[in-house]
Amino acid sequence: MGDDIPAEAPRQVVVVGASMAGLFAAAAAAGTSNSVLVLERDFLPGTPKPRAGVPQSEQPHVFLFRGLLALEDLLPGSGQEFLDRGAVPFDTGDLPWLTQHGWLPVGRRAFEVLSMTRPLFEHTVRRRVEGLPGVQIREGCRVTSLRRCNRRWEVSVAEGPPVLADLVIDASGRSSRLPIWLANAGMSAAPVAEVDTNLGYATRMYAAVPSQMTAVGVVIQQTPATLVGGMALQVEDDRWLVTAVGCGEHRPPRDATGFESFLERLPDPALAQLIRHAEPVSEVAVHRQTGNRRHHYEQVPAWPDGLLVVGDALCAFNPIYGQGITVAACEAVLLRQVLAAALAPGYTRRLLRKFAAVVSLPWAIATSEDLRYPTSKGHQALPQALFGQWARHLARLAVHGNSRAHAVLSRVYHLMGSPAQFFHPALVAAALQVRLTGYGPPAPRPASLAALTPPTPRPHPPAD
Ligand SMILES: Cc1cc2nc3c(=O)[nH]c(=O)nc-3n(C[C@H](O)[C@H](O)[C@H](O)COP(=O)(O)OP(=O)(O)OC[C@H]3O[C@@H](n4cnc5c(N)ncnc54)[C@H](O)[C@@H]3O)c2cc1C
Missing domain, CATH: 3.50.50.60 (FAD/NAD(P)-binding domain)
Structure with missing residues (x-):
């Protein structure tokens, strides 16, 4: 050698x-x-x-925009071939996405990707x-x-x-x-x-999702506080993949009843409502590596x-x-x-x-995100921790309507831009401003979920 x-x-x-x-x-x-x-x-x-x-x-x-570009470079015409075979195109700016701070605004152009x-x-x-x-x-x-x-x-x-x-x-x-x-x-x-958060996936495929569901998917992001989340995505042949995720003791189970009740307990009822109106066409498949x-x-x-x-x-x-x-x-x-x-x-x-x-x-x-989970071992260096804190602050700005913060986060997430963009002077100024004026109102729950999933009123936390 x-x-x-x-x-x-x-x-x-x-x-x-x-x-x-x-x-x-x-x-x-x-x-x-x-x-x-x-x-x-x-x-x-x-x-x-x-x-x-x-x-x-x-x-x-899911296929990040950077990956679809690289694939097109390696195998020209592959994007069209996926579409011909039934992949579902969508703009990531239209995907309902619940973060720890609330729903991201929808309807702004972002990245055209494919779901399959x-x-x-x-x-x-x-x-x-x-x-x-x-x-x-x-x-x-x-x-x-x-x-x-x-x-x-x-x-x-x-x-x-x-x-x-x-x-x-x-x-x-x-x-x-x-x-x-x-x-x-x-x-x-x-x-x-x-670095391992001990995350588990459980996924089931569904057909006959009601046509009132006008979004191509929905993401309920799991956080270090909730440890659970889920997503649904439309794929080829009018099928939907519905997934529950959870960390450590909160990993979703393999049995259908347990899977359904897991979705019921998520911070938003969208996924539970979606499967209630749809027909399961597979068993629940779990994955924990x-x-x-x-x-x-x-x-x-x-x-x-x-x-x-x-x-x-x-x-x-x-x-x-x-x-x-x-x-x-x-x-x-x-x-x-x-x-x-x-x-x-x-x-x-x-x-x-x-x-x-x-x-x-x-x-x-x-x-840097996973090391925040109580289910992970290890700790991050101070610069990494501060950087993560700033990124979360940008996510909060995005939820409260700052389109630059939203666009920059989306570019970095899709590996289309450098995280140096997180420190654009306009974002630093916006961060200073909310210290004086507070955050504006958060984005509403996306209308594309409304017909299918009327939001259940959440009990107000007890006053101190
Ligand atoms: C639950 C889950 C969800 C995921 N979701 C996403 C996602 O949303 N987006 C994304 O980009 N990625 C996702 N990934 C990651 C993605 O699946 C992998 O990054 C991707 O498959 C590339 O892996 P690979 O080809 O390196 O290895 P693998 O896909 O693991 O394939 C390894 C291959 O090598 C073969 N092999 C192994 N040993 C031998 C041997 N000794 N001799 C011959 N053949 C061998 C195996 O049979 C297999 O075909 C996900 C992964 C998991 C676990």
Whole structure:
């Protein structure tokens, strides 16, 4: 290990895992390498269906605007293809969203995104990628180990002879065995950072949601105070995914009755009302592996050439922020740029540093919020805590009608802008002003929820 491969494009690329990060990496490598072989342990369904190797398949997946742009760059025309297959387009400025301070105002243009199930997303991307020149997906093929073999890599699989590669890309997700394979090769371990709120998801699919529901979804954001939340999103074929989330002891249950009563207890009745009028078409699916985990492979000394890590295998995020797929797509865009240029020794190490830079902002967004939860271990540094406090102050301004605060938060959330925008002089001035005048009235509950969900009057807190 540690020796360099020649400064030329890798002839044979092997990608471990044919989920989103593996497919994006294969798309990036196609055209710059002679052949790209994707090894996937699952047998892949011929239609959009959940599968064992991606246990989160039944949970809702949102796609940040930055991710849709990166995907369009990697696979031009994919946005239209999703629409042709039934994805639901919507403007994020129209999505009813209850924060800890109240409802965000709706009706201001923000980002045009798409809503669909995770299986439809993956299936559509896989169809495109397997049609690219030089790409082959070998299914039912589990990678068991990795070893340096002269200047190449020998990838052992459970079901056949080993495969030789000039470049191996690990995209095998949260359960990646790379740390073990590297240890077996005598390499030092990469530092690992973890922050886990012990968040649980429970999701059920519904049909026949009443047409009075004019929004394409609704989000009841969970907070460190409530520890519970939920969301509903319209997806292809007139179906809706309705999800309950909760942390620690408040994780939602798997049984249908428990799921329904969990939704009844949320701070707004929208989700409970929505399912009361709709028809369930699946069981409740739960998922509880949601911690943030980041492997700092860029810090491993003498990192060998011809080995990369992408997607959740490199950094898995608390999924509530919807970042994983976007980060994997951004990594693939970088990979393509590097493979298209003449490769110099040390290129994989440099690329890992670039991936680390891509990961840093979403990691900071997710962990600075998650470290506020009583269910998380660890504490944040003072600058991070102050930054988070300022971001929450902006969210409060947004709820009370400050459109600049709303737009800036939305840009950073969709990874379309730098958090430096949080300190725009107009926002600092607005913050000073509310100290003198107080906040104006908060935004009302969105009218798009009114027909379906008349708000239940909440009891007033007892006077002191
Ligand atoms: C509940 C939940 C909700 C989520 N919601 C969102 C969301 O809203 N938006 C978003 O962007 N992201 C979301 N994510 C994250 C998203 O699912 C992942 O970031 C995304 O799937 C990219 O992961 P990946 O391709 O790196 O790994 P995975 O999707 O985990 O795939 C790994 C692949 O590698 C294969 N594999 C594993 N080991 C081997 C082996 N030894 N040999 C061969 N193949 C192997 C597996 O079978 C699988 O196909 C969510 C995740 C969870 C858990």
